[in-house]
Amino acid sequence: MPRRMTESIEAQGEWLFRHRSGMGVVLLPCLAAALLWPGTPGNVFGDAMTDDVTVLGMVVSILGLVMRWFAYSRIRHPLYLANGVVVTGLCIATGSLWFTLLALALYALAVERIVAAEERFLADIYGQAYAQWASQTPAFVPDFSRWRRPNLPLSGRTILRREYNGVLGVALAFFVLEAARDLLIEQQSWSAWIDDDGIWLWALGLGALSLVVLRTIKRRSRWLHPGRPTDADPPG
Helix, strand or coil: CCCCHHHHHHHHHHHHHHCHHHHHHHHHHHHHHHHHCCCCEHHHCCHHHHHHHHHHHHHHHHHHHHHHHCCCCCCCCHHHHHHHHHHHHHHHHHCEHHHHHHHHHHHHHHHHHHHHHHHHHHHHHHCHHHHHHHHHCCCCCCCHHHCCCCCCCCCHHHHHHHHHHHHHHHHHHHHHHHHHHHHHHCCCCHHHHHHHHHHHHHHHHHHHHHHHHHHHHHHHCCCCCCCCHHHCCCCC
């Protein structure tokens, strides 16, 4: 018997969720093409403008990370929205409109399917309680008129425990982007690149240092695990 359309979308979402760590690899050839042939507006940027646009992209991606840290409760899928902002920042840094539109369209299609599968799963578990909550809570666009003070305060230690991988990931992405553009495409020497754009190496170093320090603390102490021991994440 043929599947209903919603069943096909949910099945695709389950597959995408299982393979989400490799989703970015699909776009690597397109990213390489965008750096070589950015099109509008990147083809008219000078070096200074390219650097400014890259910094702008970094700021947008950092905003996405902050949204992850403060994942507000007035939408059903705050992390996917925040990750979309991170991806938008990376796209902006390429200076390529066609790549930005392509990447965001693919991200939206993937998230649509993953969300369909997740919501079906939650509905199966929680039934009417989830259906009622979902009917009152927007999927992606927050309704701040519905905001209520949370029962628990924001935990900085929880943020540090769960989000250090994202910081390193963004720092690494921008480092690779700038290195590929300047060292491989523009044929700039390593020493000249470090003099001009050493900030990206510093950002990568700080991201790596934060990961090592926080992961060590997480594995060797309980400081990053507020609350009961059963609330703690597994070592990672």
